[in-house]
Amino acid sequence: MRHADAGPGGRPPLAASSRSRIEPFRAMSVVARAGELAGAGRDIVLMCVGQPDAPAPLAAREAAARAALAGPIGYTASAGTPALRRRIARHYRERYGVEPDPARVYVTTGSSAGFILSFLAAFDAGDRVAIPAPGYPAYRNILRALSLEPVEIECVAADRWVITPALLEAAHARAPLAGLLVANPNNPNGTMLRPEAFHALVDAARALGIRLISDEIYHGLTFDMAETTALGLDEDAFVINSFSKFFCMTGWRVGWMVVPEAMIETVDRLQQNAFICAPEISQIAALAAFDGMAELEAVRRGYARNRALMLARLPRLGFGEVQPIDGAFYAYAEAGALADDTARFAARLLEEAGVAVTPGVDFDARRGRRWLRFSFAGDHGRIAEGLDRIEAWLGRQNR
Numbered sequence: 001m002r003h004a005d006a007g008p009g010g011r012p013p014l015a016a017s018s019r020s021r022i023e024p025f026r027a028m029s030v031v032a033r034a035g036e037l038a039g040a041g042r043d044i045v046l047m048c049v050g051q052p053d054a055p056a057p058l059a060a061r062e063a064a065a066r067a068a069l070a071g072p073i074g075y076t077a078s079a080g081t082p083a084l085r086r087r088i089a090r091h092y093r094e095r096y097g098v099e100p101d102p103a104r105v106y107v108t109t110g111s112s113a114g115f116i117l118s119f120l121a122a123f124d125a126g127d128r129v130a131i132p133a134p135g136y137p138a139y140r141n142i143l144r145a146l147s148l149e150p151v152e153i154e155c156v157a158a159d160r161w162v163i164t165p166a167l168l169e170a171a172h173a174r175a176p177l178a179g180l181l182v183a184n185p186n187n188p189n190g191t192m193l194r195p196e197a198f199h200a201l202v203d204a205a206r207a208l209g210i211r212l213i214s215d216e217i218y219h220g221l222t223f224d225m226a227e228t229t230a231l232g233l234d235e236d237a238f239v240i241n242s243f244s245k246f247f248c249m250t251g252w253r254v255g256w257m258v259v260p261e262a263m264i265e266t267v268d269r270l271q272q273n274a275f276i277c278a279p280e281i282s283q284i285a286a287l288a289a290f291d292g293m294a295e296l297e298a299v300r301r302g303y304a305r306n307r308a309l310m311l312a313r314l315p316r317l318g319f320g321e322v323q324p325i326d327g328a329f330y331a332y333a334e335a336g337a338l339a340d341d342t343a344r345f346a347a348r349l350l351e352e353a354g355v356a357v358t359p360g361v362d363f364d365a366r367r368g369r370r371w372l373r374f375s376f377a378g379d380h381g382r383i384a385e386g387l388d389r390i391e392a393w394l395g396r397q398n399r
């Protein structure tokens with residue numbers, strides 16, 4: 001019984017835990033409001049959600065449909081089906097020329113579960129874990145909910161918006177860090193560490209005894225820069241990935257980790273108890289998704305086209321710096337000349353122009369009020385339409 005007025009004797013409500021008092025993911029409230037407006041008949045251009053509008057590869061959908069019709073869908077081994085784990089290991093050989101022992105490959109319920117498992121496996125309550133700002137808000141919020149301390153490292157233009165060894169060393173000198181979590185490409189900006197910069201950062205973390213968690217969820221979606229996996233660079237690193245983005249399978253909730261050899265048994269115990277296993281039907285689909293590479297490459301080429309459009313038009317609309325879009329499907333643009341507070345700007349843009357974008361405060365609590373994130377994972381024509389609407393709306397403001 002959690003309500004005062006419902007309980008005998010008017011007992012005050014039992015409080016939520018203090019660890020659960022984390023920030024909401026504000027992008028989701030933009031999505032919710034966009035949904036309400038669309039439900040009321042408004043045509044809304046969605047540039048707020050970080051998900052492909054393409055479906056999973058056909059082979060994945062067919063495999064899942066066959067399995068659903070053929071018989072029960074059940075639990076699998078906690079680590080995932082042997083066939084999928086072997087196929088993921090082979091994927092590393094094909095893409096990066098380094099093949100992990102499939103025993104180290106751990107199938108998870110999206111990379112989101114991978115974070116929880118790796119944080120629980122590697123850190124104790126109170127440990128400090130460095131994350132980038134700007135960065136994906138769930139890092140900071142899940143770390144907090146697990147009684148860990150996120151240490152935001154503010155990236156700057158002079159360093160090309162990435163964490164450098166010097167920034168890491170300075171944060172560690174202030175108070176020791178137990179972990180470092182980097183996404184490469186990063187969300188919300190798509191910015192990557194160049195291969196040599198990534199190597200240097202991995203080496204710096206190793207030298208300081210800091211555990212690396214490498215979020216490689218946007219691998220496969222890069223434009224001009226080579227992508228580097230942490231696999232093979234640091235045997236203590238957790239390498240996290242997902243079928244959500246490159247494989248266009250957000251809703252299937254399936255991802256994977258390559259865990260350090262010494263952590264296999266630890267992660268197994270955690271997954272057995274916390275999640276049992278990732279959904280079997282999604283694992284079946286994920287295995288078949290590897291046969292859809294040509295389709296997925298065509299989707300990536302679509303993003304490259306969208307990226308070129310964003311880079312051409314954002315400056316003309318009055319946006320300032322756009323952080324380097326080396327990969328993923330986001331443009332993170334400085335909007336100081338257009339707005340004092342991008343949360344209010346984004347709310348008005350949605351209501352008045354019917355374009356949904358995400359304010360920067362989700363990604364960078366201190367500096368985000370001047371920035372906006374655009375997702376260009378959608379259809380090219382719709383993105384062009386969104387940019388046209390923004391241009392017309394800004395024109396009306398200036399009249």
Ligand SMILES: Cc1ncc(COP(=O)(O)O)c(C=O)c1O
Binds near residue numbers: 215250
């Ligand atoms: C950088 C990053 N990591 C992880 C995730 C979580 O993805 P999933 O749990 O669908 O694998 C996201 C989702 O947007 C993301 O942007």
